[in-house]
Amino acid sequence: MTATTCLPLVRDEAWLPVEEAAQVGRVRRAATALAERLGFSPTRTAEIGLAATEISTNLYKHARQGVVVVRSLRGLRDAAVEIVAVDRGPGIGDLALAWEDGQSTTGTLGVGLGAVARLATSCSMTSRLDVGTALVARFELLRDREPEWGQESAAGITRPINGEDVCGDAYAVCRRADRLTLMMCDGSGHGPLAAAASDAAVRLFRDLPPLPPDQVVARLHAELRGTRGGAVAVADIDLVDRTVRYCGLGNIAAAVLADGRKQGMISVPGVAGHQARTIRAYDYQLPDKAVVVMHSDGLTERWGADQVSDLVLDPPVLIATTLLRDAGVRNDDACVLVARPA
Structure with missing residues (x-):
């Protein structure tokens, strides 16, 4: 009989609106607290905190009705923190350009999404002009290790x-x-x-x-x-x-x-x-x-x-x-x- 594998158990730990500057810190604290509970190292936890800050700051500056979902993933061997961000903002016309450092529409350094991509184990984004954007970033215990569950379909x-x-x-x-x-x-x-x-x-x-x-x-x-x-x-x-x-x-x-x-x-x-x-x-x-x-x-x-x-x-x-x-x-x-x- 062909072996059956269950995909990791996913729990959406917190839905956090990001419409004010003060809410950026709440997202960071939720993400780092989850990483600590899952046994991440202090260094990896700090990286997740930085990425969470970049994602939520981007929502606050560019989007409308932005929300961040902090998620835990648990498999038989591995655990992961996943951050999902979604908004009803203006959308992004050139997604490839948006990942490059130095791209900004508000006069800032524009390093946020590039930093997130480098810190995450995997990162993806979709966007529609005048509708909104959604992003997912996954953080494994070790950034370069292939997780046990691979790429989910x-x-x-x-x-x-x-x-x-x-x-x-x-x-x-x-x-x-x-x-x-x-x-x-x-x-x-x-x-x-x-x-x-x-x-x-x-x-x-x-x-x-x-x-x-x-x-x-x-x-x-x-x-x-x-x-x-x-x-x-x-x-x-x-x-x-x-x-x-x-x-x-x-x-x-x-x-x-x-x-x-x-x-x-x-x-x-x-x-x-x-x-x-x-x-x-x-x-x-x-x-x-x-x-x-x-x-x-x-x-x-x-x-x-x-x-x-x-x-x-x-x-x-x-x-x-x-x-x-x-x-x-x-x-x-x-x-x-x-x-x-x-």
Whole structure:
């Protein structure tokens, strides 16, 4: 049997707005505190603090409605700090030029993004003029060591409802040589009890052997009894046959994006752990260069393929972050999971 590898557990530790100069220091402190908790050396922690300062200063000076997300990644061997920045600013017309030292639109030295790229293990950015920019920078324990999980073909992002510190939505991704399997759970309600249900779904999913999506959802339904329960969905992507088998229970939305079109995938009514009259999987074609998107109801379903069609070559985390910025609603927990199968 082909070995199954679960991608690192990702936790969005803090969503921090950057609209005032004083908020730059808050981002730096959050990033360095996380690095210390993960066991980074003082030197590496200081490098992460410098990068966090550069990223958030850039948001404060150039952007509107800028936000930084400080994230932890934990694998079996490695840990990483990831910083995601997103804004509704003027956008950047020449991304290659923006990475060069000396480029600035405010009369400063303009060394920020170049310094971030040198300090990070990996760094990517996407931007649309008059819409905004999104950036992700990952920092491994050792800058030059290849991480155990390599380059992800799927990634997600979560955001708690206003007033809560934890998000009740969660996701996980496992891969084999010929398959990529995505799972999302939207815990019922908000706060710690919703998060406990979705965390239980993540643990079970990561421990299960390879099973068809409807069997995985049935197992999740059984195991979530005694918790708040929630909506759950599993998408099993066959990388050889280029198909997706999808099973959703409750209000998880999913779609295949390809050739400028958005094909929705079907979820049936129910609440995992409480009510499931029918658990059924559906099959969909996966064209070349297609992207698979899953999201909780913290996003409106009224977004179109045109909002993502020019992002399909970007890292999945930037696609997810941009979609959350453009379609997210703040009166609910939100989760977006994106797969870009190669």
